Amino acid sequence: MDRKWSSSWTDWKYPAWMDGGEVRTGRWWIAKKGEDDGAEGLWRVHDKLYDLTSWVNKHPGGKQWITLTKGLDITEAYESSHLNQDVDLILQKFYVRDAKTPRNSPYTMEPGGFFRTLKSRVYEEMKTMETGTKMRSYILIDSLVVMTFVMAITAVKLHNYTAGFISAACLTGASIAAHNFFHQKDNWRMYYFQLSLMSVTDWRITHSLSHHIYTNTYHDLELMMMEPFLQWLPKENKNWLAKNFAWLYTPVVYLSVYHGQALIRILRHGVEWQDAIGLATPTIMYLFSGASLLQCVGMWSFIMLFSSVMFATLGFNAAHHHPDIFHEGDKPRKDTDWGLNQLDAVGERVEVKKTFPWSHLSFGDHALHHIFPTIDHDDLAQLYPVFERTCQEFNVKLSHMTTWELILGQFKQLMRTKGNTTSPEERSAITRS
Numbered sequence: 001m002d003r004k005w006s007s008s009w010t011d012w013k014y015p016a017w018m019d020g021g022e023v024r025t026g027r028w029w030i031a032k033k034g035e036d037d038g039a040e041g042l043w044r045v046h047d048k049l050y051d052l053t054s055w056v057n058k059h060p061g062g063k064q065w066i067t068l069t070k071g072l073d074i075t076e077a078y079e080s081s082h083l084n085q086d087v088d089l090i091l092q093k094f095y096v097r098d099a100k101t102p103r104n105s106p107y108t109m110e111p112g113g114f115f116r117t118l119k120s121r122v123y124e125e126m127k128t129m130e131t132g133t134k135m136r137s138y139i140l141i142d143s144l145v146v147m148t149f150v151m152a153i154t155a156v157k158l159h160n161y162t163a164g165f166i167s168a169a170c171l172t173g174a175s176i177a178a179h180n181f182f183h184q185k186d187n188w189r190m191y192y193f194q195l196s197l198m199s200v201t202d203w204r205i206t207h208s209l210s211h212h213i214y215t216n217t218y219h220d221l222e223l224m225m226m227e228p229f230l231q232w233l234p235k236e237n238k239n240w241l242a243k244n245f246a247w248l249y250t251p252v253v254y255l256s257v258y259h260g261q262a263l264i265r266i267l268r269h270g271v272e273w274q275d276a277i278g279l280a281t282p283t284i285m286y287l288f289s290g291a292s293l294l295q296c297v298g299m300w301s302f303i304m305l306f307s308s309v310m311f312a313t314l315g316f317n318a319a320h321h322h323p324d325i326f327h328e329g330d331k332p333r334k335d336t337d338w339g340l341n342q343l344d345a346v347g348e349r350v351e352v353k354k355t356f357p358w359s360h361l362s363f364g365d366h367a368l369h370h371i372f373p374t375i376d377h378d379d380l381a382q383l384y385p386v387f388e389r390t391c392q393e394f395n396v397k398l399s400h401m402t403t404w405e406l407i408l409g410q411f412k413q414l415m416r417t418k419g420n421t422t423s424p425e426e427r428s429a430i431t432r433s
Contacts, residue, residue: 007328009106025206025268030205043071048098068209075103085120114339118387136356141178151164164303165306196304196311215342216327233327233328247411258304258311262275281303318406323413346398348398350401367387
């Protein structure tokens, strides 16, 4: 990566993980990021260091979140995952000392600011609103997994590619719905995600700890790991092929998402027990279809490739890539509130907003989900009144777009070489006037 980078925040340290030319994986990103965070091998929240070693097996959210983040600044992840401020009293028990260096982040969470205000209101709202709808999330994902298996067996038994395509669509829906669960406390349903050959552990890093915190910046590994093929950040040194012909080879990139991530992970980190889950579909096909192993592997490959395309199409066009959406290299807003900057990097799709089950199956209700990722998707729809009221009070205009606008917009974004010279708040002011 060229060190002549165009950052929106001049005081944000150049990421150590961008050097070296290595294949970018989540666990490598964590190791490198620890060099920049000033956590001194502990856990950093704001400007204080904590030793959570004794809390690993007691953490209500599960031990993986604690073990993954050792040595990191977890301020934004901690604040967005814990709505109840009483958790701060627990955290104080593990205080070691103040950090020696300033935080390596441009974001703030000031009392009375947008994020803190919204967070306290959401917490109060969730005390009184109708809950228990999470059962719909359970039924939805369980049904999709069963249908993935049933249609896969049908496809290979009858040599029917239509059934194979339906199985691929169900697998895509199950993988996206599983994303709802791997944001939450450790649970067995999150491992449905492994049916896609992708990894819960890696995605908890690349998606939850990187993309959700540092959306559309150089620190967003989910965005940066697609380079040099897909270059969404506006950079003047963007190569000619990526700038002009990404639309042509994008389908090939989409086809390779499932298998590519599995291959890179296994080559870098070896085989783990969770990887066996990825073989559940072809195993069930072989045991219950009466077809040969070769026929099962062939149909499974068809299912996986089509599901990879559908997953990538929905994921890459869900919310973040459009010339009107903030990307690093654009002029940022003056207010460094983390919640506001999250909204600047999101475009809400109007077709799936507050719509069950489509919001679950296509990364819907994206703005609220980005700010409060551990809240179940089925509860997000009930939080819109307090969310929209808070946005209005802070003069924040949430970007609403159609799916088609985002699809076209992400290709325009791939062609963009210059950052926006007006900030999101300036553009919002122009619109209001």
